[in-house]
Amino acid sequence: MSATEHLKLLSTYEKLLSHFGRQGWWPGESAFEVVLGAILTQRANWRNVEKAIGNLKRAAIMSPDAIANASRRKLENLLRPVGFFRQKTTTIRNFVRHLIGHHEASLDGLFDAELGEVRGELLSLKGIGDETADSILLYAGSKPSFVVDAYTIRIVNRLGLTDSKQYSRVKELFESNLPKDIEVYKEFHALLVALGKKFCKATPLCANCPLLSDCTFPRNVQGNVHSQ
């Protein structure tokens, strides 16, 4: 990546921060709740994730042990609002069983290893892929692992920073061009999601987009309201 593009990435962060303000991610009262949210939000609206987490809290099932002791059917019913609830129930049960079996039910125990090692451990659990692993590492474990999502890829593609759609490539783009700062990683990802939700859908709503002048997305296509 050229020096110009390096600066473009940094200025993108500054522009998003001044436009949207601090996002303060991840929403959640505890590290364990962040882990659950990271799994539950896979291809799901956050509103529905909040419902499911509310269901767990009301049922007093918010610890690794409580989840391990709950029946599959009980969990599935509580998690129903997020969609893909059978898969996510399996993933969450696998996660807490791993935590109990290998780390005495302690998240600190899980995170008490090198980033790459913990990442590999998370990825070995079925249902936890790149984005979920990185969300857990960054927002629950405070480890410097940049989180890439569909919006992130779409946005850097449209900014002309890369044409790659590969998770690992885009992650590397951010990690090799940003200061290795947990707060920057946390905030940048949250800001990209804020931008994505508001302006960078499949059919973009470009009017008032704070990055309009940096965008290389083809103009004058149907649905694209880039100003002439």
Place this chain on the structure above:
DNA sequence: ACCCAGGTGGCCC
């Protein structure tokens, strides 16, 4: 009646 949401894994070539 559509379309989409802060993905993942399996299978195919």
Place this chain on the structure above:
DNA sequence: GGGCCACATGGG
């Protein structure tokens, strides 16, 4: 590596 599919609920 890329393309396609199932997984499932709820809001616009």
